Amino acid sequence: MSSVSLGHQENYLAADFRLWSWLTTLDHKRIAILYTVSITLLFFIGGSAAALIRLDLLTPHSELVSIETYNKLFTMHGVIMVWFFLIPSIPATLGNFLVPLMIGARDLAFPRLNLLSWYLYVIGALFAIESLIAGGVDTGWTFYTPFSTLFSNTHVFAAVTGVFIAGFSSILTGLNFIVTIHEMRAPGLTWFRLPLFIWAMYATSLILVLATPVLAMTLVLVTVEHLFRIGVFDPALGGDPLLFQHLFWFYSHPAVYIMIVPAMGVASEIIGCFARNRIFGYRFMAYAMLAIAAFGFLVWGHHMFVSGQSAYAGTVFSLLTFLVSVPSAIKVFNWTATLYKGRISLEAPMLYALGFVGLFTIGGLTGLFLASLGLDVQLHDTYFVVAHFHYIMVGGAVMAFFGGIHFWWPKITGRMYSDRWARIAAIVTFIGFNLTFFPQFIVGYLGMPRRYPEYPPEFQIWNVLSSSGAIVLAFGYVLPLFYLFWSLRHGPRAPSNPWNAKGLEWQTSSPPLPENFLRTPVVTEEPYAYATQRSSDG
Amino acid sequence: MASAAPPLAPQFDDVEQQRDASKLGIWIFLATEILFFGVLFAAYAITRVNHPAAFAAGSRLTDVSLASINTAVLLTSSLTMALGVHAAQSGTPRATVGWLAATVALGTAFLVVKAMEYRVDYIEHLVPTVNFFYPGPQSGQVELFFYLYFVVTGVHALHVFIGVAVISVIAYMAWNNTFSPEYFTPVDLTGLYWHLVDIIWLFVYPLLYLISRS
Amino acid sequence: MTQHPATKLRGYLVSWCVLLALLLVTLGTAYLPLGWVNTAINLMISVTQAAIVLLFSMHLRSAHPTLRIVAASGFFGIAILIGLSLTDFLTR
Numbered sequence: 011m012s013s014v015s016l017g018h019q020e021n022y023l024a025a026d027f028r029l030w031s032w033l034t035t036l037d038h039k040r041i042a043i044l045y046t047v048s049i050t051l052l053f054f055i056g057g058s059a060a061a062l063i064r065l066d067l068l069t070p071h072s073e074l075v076s077i078e079t080y081n082k083l084f085t086m087h088g089v090i091m092v093w094f095f096l097i098p099s100i101p102a103t104l105g106n107f108l109v110p111l112m113i114g115a116r117d118l119a120f121p122r123l124n125l126l127s128w129y130l131y132v133i134g135a136l137f138a139i140e141s142l143i144a145g146g147v148d149t150g151w152t153f154y155t156p157f158s159t160l161f162s163n164t165h166v167f168a169a170v171t172g173v174f175i176a177g178f179s180s181i182l183t184g185l186n187f188i189v190t191i192h193e194m195r196a197p198g199l200t201w202f203r204l205p206l207f208i209w210a211m212y213a214t215s216l217i218l219v220l221a222t223p224v225l226a227m228t229l230v231l232v233t234v235e236h237l238f239r240i241g242v243f244d245p246a247l248g249g250d251p252l253l254f255q256h257l258f259w260f261y262s263h264p265a266v267y268i269m270i271v272p273a274m275g276v277a278s279e280i281i282g283c284f285a286r287n288r289i290f291g292y293r294f295m296a297y298a299m300l301a302i303a304a305f306g307f308l309v310w311g312h313h314m315f316v317s318g319q320s321a322y323a324g325t326v327f328s329l330l331t332f333l334v335s336v337p338s339a340i341k342v343f344n345w346t347a348t349l350y351k352g353r354i355s356l357e358a359p360m361l362y363a364l365g366f367v368g369l370f371t372i373g374g375l376t377g378l379f380l381a382s383l384g385l386d387v388q389l390h391d392t393y394f395v396v397a398h399f400h401y402i403m404v405g406g407a408v409m410a411f412f413g414g415i416h417f418w419w420p421k422i423t424g425r426m427y428s429d430r431w432a433r434i435a436a437i438v439t440f441i442g443f444n445l446t447f448f449p450q451f452i453v454g455y456l457g458m459p460r461r462y463p464e465y466p467p468e469f470q471i472w473n474v475l476s477s478s479g480a481i482v483l484a485f486g487y488v489l490p491l492f493y494l495f496w497s498l499r500h501g502p503r504a505p506s507n508p509w510n511a512k513g514l515e516w517q518t519s520s521p522p523l524p525e526n527f528l529r530t531p532v533v534t535e536e537p538y539a540y541a542t543q544r545s546s547d548g
Numbered sequence: 549m550a551s552a553a554p555p556l557a558p559q560f561d562d563v564e565q566q567r568d569a570s571k572l573g574i575w576i577f578l579a580t581e582i583l584f585f586g587v588l589f590a591a592y593a594i595t596r597v598n599h600p601a602a603f604a605a606g607s608r609l610t611d612v613s614l615a616s617i618n619t620a621v622l623l624t625s626s627l628t629m630a631l632g633v634h635a636a637q638s639g640t641p642r643a644t645v646g647w648l649a650a651t652v653a654l655g656t657a658f659l660v661v662k663a664m665e666y667r668v669d670y671i672e673h674l675v676p677t678v679n680f681f682y683p684g685p686q687s688g689q690v691e692l693f694f695y696l697y698f699v700v701t702g703v704h705a706l707h708v709f710i711g712v713a714v715i716s717v718i719a720y721m722a723w724n725n726t727f728s729p730e731y732f733t734p735v736d737l738t739g740l741y742w743h744l745v746d747i748i749w750l751f752v753y754p755l756l757y758l759i760s761r762s
Numbered sequence: 763m764t765q766h767p768a769t770k771l772r773g774y775l776v777s778w779c780v781l782l783a784l785l786l787v788t789l790g791t792a793y794l795p796l797g798w799v800n801t802a803i804n805l806m807i808s809v810t811q812a813a814i815v816l817l818f819s820m821h822l823r824s825a826h827p828t829l830r831i832v833a834a835s836g837f838f839g840i841a842i843l844i845g846l847s848l849t850d851f852l853t854r
Contacts, residue, residue: 116558119573185573185577193565194560194565219576220579220835220836220839223581224584224586227584227586228587230703239677240691240695241695242594242595242692242695246688247691248599248602248686249692256594257587257591260843307842308842308846311846320849320850320854321853322849323846326846525558572832578836579833579839582840583839583843586836586844593844593848594844598851616789620785623778623782626781627774627775629819630774739819739820740820744820750808753808754788754807758788758804759800762792
């Protein structure tokens with residue numbers, strides 16, 4: 011806990027130890043840490059719900075919890091993991107910390123909005139936790155009407171309010187990033203010299219600011235209908251429940267790209283560094299993320315193929331969904347090509363990043379099965395869907411998040427952790443993850459519906475495998491808490507650039523000064539200027 | 549007596565960067581507002597596609613005279629706002645305060661007229677779940693029209709109210725000589741917000757009040 | 763902006779007059795029995811009015827392209843939301 015002096019300068023952590031200084035900070039690095047602590051808390055709450063679900067599913071009959079409670083468990087798991095963990099995760103933690111550093115700026119464009127965004131997140135989370143404590147919500151994280159508006163007697167209002175408030179947190183973060191990246195790049199840092207992590211934050215921010223307002227107003231309509239018992243989602247008066255679904259998924263599909271594009275940015279940074287290679291097809295990587303952000307707005311109807319949506323609309327959305335997979339595929343090819351003729355080393359961040367690429371690929375490919383209208387009739391609302399999105403969200407986004415935490419930990423905290431334990435955690439996570447979710451592809455294909463606490467006995471073996479995997483996975487997630495916290499006290503002090511990585515954040519001290527750089531850097535290099543054994547190919 | 553050099557926040561390199569960042573920031577915020585209202589327009593569009601006759605019937609029951617007056621009021625307030633920004637940029641604080649005060653007055657007038665409109669709706673039994681009554685076969689769908697009517701105009705009125713409050717604060721700052729030709733960004737940004745509130749009403753007005761007047 | 767202040771002032775007044783004139787047109791034509799054309803006229807006038815406010819009062823005509831793209835993306839977003847949703851509702 012002694013302060014790190016860099017000459018006579020103090021780093022951002024040691025600048026002021028009082029709690030009040032943390033709660034009123036305008037320093038993007040401190041706000042990033044505030045976020046990290048909050049979302050970790052929420053992650054374990056959401057994870058506890060998952061643990062109870064997997065325990066209950068060990069047996070074909072729901073013996074651990076009642077059916078009503080089960081409904082509440084998967085709802086709260088979804089609400090918390092989507093809005094209070096995954097959506098903020100990489101952008102609000104790593105993004106907040108790294109965006110100014112990577113572009114050579116002293117802070118984001120609007121530090122006070124940044125602090126406000128954290129407070130909004132916290133207030134939203136408190137509403138969500140209140141709804142949990144008061145008894146939970148049972149509508150599913152998707153709040154489909156008219157059940158959520160007119161028939162559910164659970165604490166919908168509190169949960170919806172929490173999500174609504176947290177939405178503004180997202181919008182402010184996105185707004186801040188866009189303005190910062192446009193206006194505050196260091197001299198010489200042209201758009202195509204930006205690290206791909208910045209491109210990822212930019213593309214994500216576009217989605218954050220354009221999609222989230224739609225969710226906000228949709229939730230307002232749900233709330234009004236819930237409170238006044240009248241609205242446009244109620245068929246009794248001539249409303250249409252599918253109107254809600256269109257509005258909801260217009261946000262919620264781009265939302266999944268909010269969750270994965272930052273992970274893609276993290277993966278590019280890590281793979282470039284630990285393959286000691288330029289990212290293959292840098293411009294295509296940047297354009298691909300923009301394309302994903304843009305095309306992601308055109309495909310939401312693939313969540314509604316069997317809802318009563320017209321077959322014509324279904325066909326249109328199916329075609330567009332196939333198209334949106336192309337930029338993601340390009341990125342997977344390019345990460346792989348980046349490895350070719352690289353000097354690969356397998357430190358923990360790299361293990362997480364490689365795990366990300368493989369698991370994201372599986373998740374993405376299974377999305378294509380779901381995009382096919384005919385197949386989706388069989389697979390919709392089965393565990394196949396559950397496995398699909400967990401492969402992307404957990405196998406993809408969460409692994410990349412952990413990889414990013416491990417990669418930038420020395421920069422953020424000024425300490426090195428035990429790479430041996432970190433690699434063990436990465437491998438345990440990878441094994442646990444696959445053991446948890448691969449059986450779900452199988453049991454979903456065999457017909458087990460999602461959101462059901464009971465199932466035919468022939469599915470039990472797959473559920474037991476999945477639940478066993480969940481125990482391993484939980485271990486993989488808890489382990490880093492130990493060695494990372496241990497490193498804060500006892501880990502060796504980190505140099506500025508422990509990984510010998512390219513990027514402006516590594517040009518300043520670990521941890522950085524409050525104002526990031528002693529002098530504004532000037533950029534003259536192309537990004538990822540690692541010495542490459544590949545013949546240069548433009 | 550113009551104020552000294554404009555305040556420069558530490559994260560910015562120079563005043564120009566700060567101003568460009570503020571402008572980009574407000575425009576992004578406006579884009580979020582457009583999408584925020586977009587949901588209401590979408591709900592309207594789809595419900596109207598499903599029930600065109602009921603929407604026509606409902607629209608005929610709205611008060612087109614008050615709404616038309618209000619449209620003219622809001623358009624004029626946009627003019628006074630633009631003139632207020634212009635005055636701030638020209639370094640004439642008294643004119644700035646004058647034009648901003650006029651905008652506040654017109655915005656308040658809009659809200660007063662809207663309140664009058666709501667009172668008429670109440671008297672004529674057009675308020676959903678409160679006292680709605682429509683003598684006809686499509687009562688439920690007409691009630692849906694008025695549900696949307698109140699939600700859309702209500703959310704819009706809330707934005708007008710916030711605008712009036714913010715413009716009042718800006719007018720007060722202008723009265724205190726805060727602005728100069730080098731620094732009038734808050735007036736500029738507030739003006740942009742106000743114009744967007746106007747634009748939204750320009751779509752709300754015909755869609756709610758003019759569906760079937762012939 | 764290199765316009766003389768008086769020119770800009772006149773510009774605002776002219777915009778205001780045009781906007782009020784369009785208001786009268788949209789209100790007036792509403793009383794003509796033109797069926798769906800009424801709504802089409804109304805929307806076209808609204809779009810025109812919005813364009814006038816955006817370009818002149820909100821200075822998009824002389825603004826950095828980035829700002830114009832931001833403004834466009836908001837409207838584009840609504841267009842997609844309503845347009846693609848209608849592919850469902852109009853083909854049921």
